[in-house]
Amino acid sequence: MATLPDATKPVNATEHVQTSHPNPSLQVTADHQIKMVEAPVQEPGPGDVLLHIKATGVCGSDIHFWKTGRIGSLVVEGDCILGHEAAGVVLKCGEGVTTLRVGDRVAVEPGVPCERCFLCREGRYNLCDDVKFAGVYPYHGTLQRYKVHPAKWLYKIPENVSFAEAALLEPLSVVLHGVKTGGLSLGRPALICGAGPIGLIALAAARASGAHPIVITDLEPKRLAFAKDFVPECVTYQVDRQLSSEENAREVRKLYGEGEYEAPQTVLECTGVESSVVLAAFAVRRGGVVCVIGVGRDIMNNVPFMHVSLAEIDLRFINRYRDTWPAGIACLSGGILDLKKLVTHEFPLEKALDALNVCSDLSNGSIKVQIVDDVDAQI
Numbered sequence: 001m002a003t004l005p006d007a008t009k010p011v012n013a014t015e016h017v018q019t020s021h022p023n024p025s026l027q028v029t030a031d032h033q034i035k036m037v038e039a040p041v042q043e044p045g046p047g048d049v050l051l052h053i054k055a056t057g058v059c060g061s062d063i064h065f066w067k068t069g070r071i072g073s074l075v076v077e078g079d080c081i082l083g084h085e086a087a088g089v090v091l092k093c094g095e096g097v098t099t100l101r102v103g104d105r106v107a108v109e110p111g112v113p114c115e116r117c118f119l120c121r122e123g124r125y126n127l128c129d130d131v132k133f134a135g136v137y138p139y140h141g142t143l144q145r146y147k148v149h150p151a152k153w154l155y156k157i158p159e160n161v162s163f164a165e166a167a168l169l170e171p172l173s174v175v176l177h178g179v180k181t182g183g184l185s186l187g188r189p190a191l192i193c194g195a196g197p198i199g200l201i202a203l204a205a206a207r208a209s210g211a212h213p214i215v216i217t218d219l220e221p222k223r224l225a226f227a228k229d230f231v232p233e234c235v236t237y238q239v240d241r242q243l244s245s246e247e248n249a250r251e252v253r254k255l256y257g258e259g260e261y262e263a264p265q266t267v268l269e270c271t272g273v274e275s276s277v278v279l280a281a282f283a284v285r286r287g288g289v290v291c292v293i294g295v296g297r298d299i300m301n302n303v304p305f306m307h308v309s310l311a312e313i314d315l316r317f318i319n320r321y322r323d324t325w326p327a328g329i330a331c332l333s334g335g336i337l338d339l340k341k342l343v344t345h346e347f348p349l350e351k352a353l354d355a356l357n358v359c360s361d362l363s364n365g366s367i368k369v370q371i372v373d374d375v376d377a378q379i
């Protein structure tokens with residue numbers, strides 16, 4: 001069998017090893033189709049391992065890549081296997097791998113940075129321009145049975161963390177980076193905007209951080225009902241489309257009390273929608289922090305910068321994560337966060353198309369849809 005020097009290379013059929021092992025995969029095409037395709041199985045190169053992917057969560061970005069073919073500058077220019085929220089089992093180790101063994105259960109950090117640029121050297125590897133991110137063209141993702149990944153970007157998971165939970169470590173990582181950047185703290189009021197998977201994980205993290213009170217917003221009553229069931233201590237606020245963002249912010253503030261001191265100290269914005277960012281800026285107390293986690297398509301021309309500057313609101317942004325898996329694993333394994341309820345739908349790998357369809361339909365109450373592969377995959 002040929003050995004690949006770099007397992008994260010873009011796909012090139014001649015560099016793949018055909019085996020008799022079926023490897024169903026979910027691919028998106030440049031012309032907005034998704035299809036189940038039999039993919040070749042790669043051989044792990046030096047420093048890499050071959051994984052059996054046991055669980056992958058569907059992310060909103062997978063739906064965007066399918067429906068619109070892009071997220072900002074990330075464009076689907078050719079066939080690409082989707083999926084980046086994953087966990088699996090080590091099937092085979094490449095040359096020089098000393099940290100993992102066959103049979104280890106691992107969570108996947110999907111972005112493999114260059115480790116040479118100044119940002120990588122500063123430790124801000126999430127901003128690396130040369131990152132090879134699984135499931136973002138031209139790098140194949142985890143919605144397949146067999147996937148090669150560098151051992152360095154895999155984390156062993158303890159027995160009390162299931163594959164489904166371990167696949168949640170990726171969106172949890174986004175939130176952990178947001179929580180660190182936004183600075184939630186004990187007894188300080190917090191606001192979470194948006195009750196999708198990211199907002200709900202942020203809600204759980206805010207509660208675990210001791211923030212109090214915590215209000216969460218959304219437009220959808222179903223999502224707010226889910227939030228209330230998930231974290232009963234929270235207060236929910238349904239954003240009123242008839243009101244301006246400033247008026248909605250005034251209503252949100254009333255939920256905390258009358259004074260400026262009672263207003264949220266930190267807002268974690270998890271919608272990526274301009275009107276919600278504006279609401280966040282008006283709802284946060286003077287001198288507070290708005291951490292924008294959401295990434296949307298709005299140009300954000302209406303963010304009230306005069307108000308932001310006069311109130312010295314600290315507007316912060318995050319892009320993915322850096323060095324968050326160990327803390328995420330500790331949170332799940334140590335019972336600090338219980339995210340199991342977020343997985344509302346599960347599909348076998350062969351039915352991955354159905355999973356994406358469920359995820360793209362907001363009316364069915366889905367939160368996190370996962371694709372699991374329970375077969376006994378040998379190599």
Ligand SMILES: NC(=O)c1ccc[n+]([C@@H]2O[C@H](COP(=O)([O-])OP(=O)(O)OC[C@H]3O[C@@H](n4cnc5c(N)ncnc54)[C@H](O)[C@@H]3O)[C@@H](O)[C@H]2O)c1
Pocket residue numbers: 059060174193194195196197198199217218219220223239270271272273275276292293294295296318319320321
């Ligand atoms: N910064 C990063 O690295 C990073 C990583 C992952 C996801 N994201 C972004 O985080 C955001 C949330 O991700 P998700 O998976 O939870 O998405 P999602 O679409 O499932 O959830 C967004 C929620 O916001 C709600 N919403 C929409 N408009 C609103 C408004 N005006 N006010 C209040 N709620 C509103 C929606 O009803 C939905 O429940 C997305 O923008 C996503 O792109 C960013």
Ligand SMILES: OC[C@H](O)C(O)[C@@H](O)CO
Pocket residue numbers: 059061062071084135136170171174320
């Ligand atoms: O959590 C990571 C995000 O979903 C990714 O950055 C996305 O933009 C690419 O798939």
